[in-house]
Amino acid sequence: MPVSSAALPEAGPSSAIREPVIAIVGNPNCGKSTIFNALTGLKQKVANYPGVTVEKREGSCFSQHGKRLRLLDLPGAYSLNARSPDEAVVRDVLMGRRKDTPRPDAVVLVADASNLERNLYLTTQVLELGLPAMLVLNMMDVAEAKKWRIDLKELEQRLGVPVVPMQATSGKGLVELKAAMSRQLPVPKHTPPMPAEISAALDGIRQDLTNAGALHDTASLLESLYLISDHDPQHYGIADAHISRISACHDGLEKKFPGWEDRLAGARYDAVESILKDVLRRPEKDEATFTDRIDAVLLNPIFGFAIMLSAMVLLLYTIFALSEAPMGWIEGAFGWAGDWVKGHMAEGDLRDLLVDGVIAGVGGVVIFLPQIMILFFFIGLMEDTGYMARVAFMMDRIMGWAGLNGKAFVPFLSAYACAVPGIMATRTIASLKDRIVTILVTPLASCSARLPVYMLMIAAMFPAGQVAAWQKALVLVSMYALGTLGAFCFGWLFNRTIMRGETSLMVLEMPSYKRPSLKHLVIYVLERARIFIRRAGTVILGLTIILWAAMNYPKTEGDPSSQVAHSVAGMAGHAIEPVIKPLGFDWKIGIGLIASFAAREVFNSTMGVIYAVENSDEEDITPLREHMQAETWPDGAPVYTPLVCVSVMVFFVFAMQCLSTVAVVKRETNGWKWPLFQIAYMTAAAYIASLIVYQGGRLLGF
Amino acid sequence: MQAIPLTQLKDGSSAIIKDIPVGHDEHITRLRELGLVPGTKIRVVRRAPLGDPIEVAVRGSRIAMRRSEARHIEILPVQE
Numbered sequence A: 001m002p003v004s005s006a007a008l009p010e011a012g013p014s015s016a017i018r019e020p021v022i023a024i025v026g027n028p029n030c031g032k033s034t035i036f037n038a039l040t041g042l043k044q045k046v047a048n049y050p051g052v053t054v055e056k057r058e059g060s061c062f063s064q065h066g067k068r069l070r071l072l073d074l075p076g077a078y079s080l081n082a083r084s085p086d087e088a089v090v091r092d093v094l095m096g097r098r099k100d101t102p103r104p105d106a107v108v109l110v111a112d113a114s115n116l117e118r119n120l121y122l123t124t125q126v127l128e129l130g131l132p133a134m135l136v137l138n139m140m141d142v143a144e145a146k147k148w149r150i151d152l153k154e155l156e157q158r159l160g161v162p163v164v165p166m167q168a169t170s171g172k173g174l175v176e177l178k179a180a181m182s183r184q185l186p187v188p189k190h191t192p193p194m195p196a197e198i199s200a201a202l203d204g205i206r207q208d209l210t211n212a213g214a215l216h217d218t219a220s221l222l223e224s225l226y227l228i229s230d231h232d233p234q235h236y237g238i239a240d241a242h243i244s245r246i247s248a249c250h251d252g253l254e255k256k257f258p259g260w261e262d263r264l265a266g267a268r269y270d271a272v273e274s275i276l277k278d279v280l281r282r283p284e285k286d287e288a289t290f291t292d293r294i295d296a297v298l299l300n301p302i303f304g305f306a307i308m309l310s311a312m313v314l315l316l317y318t319i320f321a322l323s324e325a326p327m328g329w330i331e332g333a334f335g336w337a338g339d340w341v342k343g344h345m346a347e348g349d350l351r352d353l354l355v356d357g358v359i360a361g362v363g364g365v366v367i368f369l370p371q372i373m374i375l376f377f378f379i380g381l382m383e384d385t386g387y388m389a390r391v392a393f394m395m396d397r398i399m400g401w402a403g404l405n406g407k408a409f410v411p412f413l414s415a416y417a418c419a420v421p422g423i424m425a426t427r428t429i430a431s432l433k434d435r436i437v438t439i440l441v442t443p444l445a446s447c448s449a450r451l452p453v454y455m456l457m458i459a460a461m462f463p464a465g466q467v468a469a470w471q472k473a474l475v476l477v478s479m480y481a482l483g484t485l486g487a488f489c490f491g492w493l494f495n496r497t498i499m500r501g502e503t504s505l506m507v508l509e510m511p512s513y514k515r516p517s518l519k520h521l522v523i524y525v526l527e528r529a530r531i532f533i534r535r536a537g538t539v540i541l542g543l544t545i546i547l548w549a550a551m552n553y554p555k556t557e558g559d560p561s562s563q564v565a566h567s568v569a570g571m572a573g574h575a576i577e578p579v580i581k582p583l584g585f586d587w588k589i590g591i592g593l594i595a596s597f598a599a600r601e602v603f604n605s606t607m608g609v610i611y612a613v614e615n616s617d618e619e620d621i622t623p624l625r626e627h628m629q630a631e632t633w634p635d636g637a638p639v640y641t642p643l644v645c646v647s648v649m650v651f652f653v654f655a656m657q658c659l660s661t662v663a664v665v666k667r668e669t670n671g672w673k674w675p676l677f678q679i680a681y682m683t684a685a686a687y688i689a690s691l692i693v694y695q696g697g698r699l700l701g702f
Numbered sequence B: 001m002q003a004i005p006l007t008q009l010k011d012g013s014s015a016i017i018k019d020i021p022v023g024h025d026e027h028i029t030r031l032r033e034l035g036l037v038p039g040t041k042i043r044v045v046r047r048a049p050l051g052d053p054i055e056v057a058v059r060g061s062r063i064a065m066r067r068s069e070a071r072h073i074e075i076l077p078v079q080e
């Protein structure tokens, strides 16, 4: 699709009748989405900007004259000098550089009135681009509480665009906003506050980049400025040749005018100050606000940690406890659907595919929804109230040991319930590097799917009634500790190896506390659920069916046990026996490992099938345990010695063994590179750790 | 008065930013874009319970940054 812009005279006829596109632009947390939701209601859809992991939120609304307007809720940005993929998207959309998104016909700038100075930094940058624009001054209630007086008329004069005061959470100002949007918005005429010599040098750079083909010849001076000020041009999907050209231009300018970017930032704040001198009246001294009083408690070294700890315990408990019932219903419903199909179809491959492949596979996707929705309800709540920033603030030091930042804490913690929502939650981490490292180590948190495997192995390890419960508990706790330690070590390692040289700035905005909006939360939670089903669900389903086929083909006569043994997976289990024997595993465990690549808890049911244990159900593992304890190698030695049991558990602590996680990582990192790397490193770590445990244990005489 | 790094400013005290190194460090540029330009008034609001990061108030916004960044920022304390 060609980049079209209504502003260009040569725009084709299709763009002339196209619905006007209006972009909502502003700092993070200034209320963009609240305004977007108020304007569009539920008429919105979320997708990804192609090529990057930035969410694209689009919707539509009607102007007062009944004309349809397309609205784009752009990600939050502090500056057009992009420092994150989010900011690069904002820059590129506003300059019409993205082929997948038309250049907006107008911009609705949103600024937090209670933080006007900083918000005007981006506002003035965007106004200079010369798109028709208006400014929404949101959070007027917060500004009023701080006893700030804002002269709206004067601000309008200075900026040259309409200014609408607003309180998005109560809908105050919404009518005025719609009225302003319905009129033709003025084109602001601002020149950037820029020393003449730098602007002359930029003109040379524009020529250079235009000749190289990195810019089109209608590009403004600002476009070359914002391209070369991006320190990581990979943020934008331009050709490699252009990337080096852009970097060369940047370095050239830096040599000529050391610190030119810092000078530009200073000059812009001078300009903002001179605007505000006549616009903003604020009390001499900041009075202690509502937020300060709450922070005094919530960030107190003792109460703060205690409250956070309780909040996190509540979070985990709720994910476990509240999701149990709906997960049971989902399981029941899909089980019932499977039985129903079984009863209504002739026996055969197709029926098996439908029941055991498709229905079970879809069930395996839907089963995640309760946990995902509960987690995102809490995350949405913490983000909207402002508490998330406080948690990150308190935990940053500890997460820093693993080379992560404070924002990684909640995603990592929730991965103890399930890595899938945990990885989805890493979206709140702005720095790409920190996000990737967090995603890489998050599945090492011992999720609830590992618990059945641990329980089975602990049961097989100790003959019934021979050890006290606390000893079993100790084994279990060690596994959780091992996974946590592993996550910290690997985070540390990745920061010093594959991510070396990629530093990230940890600046955390501490927003004032806000009352959350239920409507906003519901939209957010439903959106997360839909994204999971649409994006990850399909991959999970596909992989589940492949694995199911591997367990069931080629067909053999006989009982399920020999069927599995002679299937593709069974043969693979045989084939890998020489490789896993040093870990103490036989080929039957090998099949269990292969089958449980779908999901860890599948290990138990697979072992049940292999050992042909009658009515082995999930609740009661006694028959399976007895069978396992009787299992021997061909030479008569028992297979499941305590050492082997530990070795199996340690393997499960580290191994990926979860297709759903793979699918979610693929979606969140936008490609197969990171999920494949993750499978490789985790499997290698699992193998090596089990090898050390088993061989070391043998040497010590266990 | 002697310029000191921001990390040495006590909780609750204010200062004027004297200097932030110019140059190639992209992180420092971002701090400037967030309002920490020389001549600006800055106040340390609090330190995190474990001592790091530091929360500062600048130009009406609240920003937390790590000590590793804050130690590059030279300030002149002001008496209140």
Ligand SMILES: Nc1nc2c(ncn2[C@@H]2O[C@H](COP(=O)(O)OP(=O)(O)O)[C@@H](O)[C@H]2O)c(=O)[nH]1
Residues within 6 Å of the ligand: A026, A027, A028, A029, A030, A031, A032, A033, A034, A035, A076, A138, A139, A140, A141, A142, A166, A167, A168, A169, A170, A383, A384, A385, A514, A515, A516, A517, A520
């Ligand atoms: N007090 C107050 N809170 C608001 C206002 N507008 C938005 N909020 C809250 O501010 C938080 C951030 O809003 P959001 O729309 O997610 O910001 P975004 O990051 O710009 O999309 C949410 O908790 C909103 O409920 C407002 O006018 N007044």
Ligand SMILES: [Mg+2]
Residues within 6 Å of the ligand: A032, A033, A034
């Ligand atoms: Mg938003």
